Amino acid sequence: MNFDALKAFDIHTHAEEPCCGHRDDGYDEFQAGMAKYFRNPAGKDGMLPSVQDTAAYYRERNIGCVIFPVDAERETGFRRYSNEEVAEIAAENSDIMVPFASIDPAKGKAGAREARRLVREFGVRGFKFHPTMQGFFPNERWAYPLYEAIAEEGAVMLFHSGQTGVGSGMHGGMGMRLKYSNPVHVDDVAVDFPDTPIILAHPSFPWTEEGLMVAQHKPNVYIDMSGWSPKYFPPIFVHYANTLLKEKMLFGSDWPAITPDRWLNDFEKIEIRDEVRPLILKENARRILGL
Incomplete structure (x- = not known):
């Protein structure tokens, strides 16, 4: 990856489709609800973009990205997209993609073994957690064996926070x-x-x-700005992005629910200082991911 040549780096994109055949029962309804919430046609008709489709989209725009599935099998009944498959496709598109993985912490020691293998054999750089979809508080001690494996392997942890469009209105x-x-x-x-x-x-x-508080107080905590159009950011969020947390804020879209085209267009219109914009758009991600 030629990071210097990238226009931006999106640290939050989703691999949505299950890998093992047809969609599971209820998955179409779930995706239609997401599409309605985000006012996005993706998911309403047909299949969502594949990981290969995503790579092509981002390459065309000269934007790098992190991509991951979400392992919420236990709570939703939907099969996860194979971590290995996502990592393999990301490796084929390493000029534009960095693979993260997702493991339900309830998988315990088996999940910890999987995490180590994914880092060592598949080049996975981080792990996505979705407490609402996975049904757990992040600080529950039974999740710690997985965290310990991730920490020992030198990977990143990414936690969904706040209200989610997933299930909204359903x-x-x-x-x-x-x-x-x-x-x-x-x-x-x-x-x-x-x-x-x-x-x-x-x-x-x-x-x-509360999110700003944690990121300001803990040196190892960052915030990605995904899942919302920037035009809806609360004033205090923009203020912290411009000041105390300017080296801790990260561009993320939430693809395919929100496209980077939409996010970046709206980001241009909010009051972010000129010297802060490149930090948010890619330099902070470069430092965190060691790119």
């Missing part, structure tokens, strides 16, 4: 409980794994200030 919120994604629960993880980079995904609404 019957019973699709069974998802928002309480799990208050970013304050990640504060304990940052204390216990102080040498591991930890990224809070999204502006953490309605706990935006």
Whole structure:
């Protein structure tokens, strides 16, 4: 990857489709709900973009990206996209892609073994957690064997935070409980794994200030700005991005729910200082990922 030549680096993109054949029961309804929430045609009709499609899209725009599946099999019943397959396709597109993986912490020691193997054999650089979809508080001790493996392998941890578009407006919120994604629960993880980079995904609404608090207080905690159009960022979020957290904020889109075209267009219109924009768009990601 020629990082210097990239226009930007998107640290939050999704590999959505299951790898093992047809979509699972309920998956079409789930994706249609997502498309409605984000006002995005993706998911309403046909298949979502594959990892190869995603690579081509980002290459055309000269934007690098991190890509990952989400392992929420236990809570949703939807098969995860194979971590190995995502990593292999990312390796084929290493000029533009960096692979992350996802493992439900409830998989315990088996999950910890998988994490070590993915880093050592597949070049995975980080792991995505979605407390709301996976049904756990990030600071629950039974999740720590997986965290310990990730920390020992020198990988990054990325935690969804705040309200999620997943299940929004659907019957019973699709069974998802928002309480799990208050970013304050990640504060304990940052204390216990102080040498591991930890990224809070999204502006953490309605706990935006809690997310800013954790990122300001813990040197190893960062925030990605994905999942929202920048035009909806709360003023305090923009203020911290311009000042105390200017070296801790990261461009992320939430592809395919939000496209980088839309996000970057709206980002140009908000009051971010000229000297801060390149930090957010790619330089902070370069430092965290060692690119």
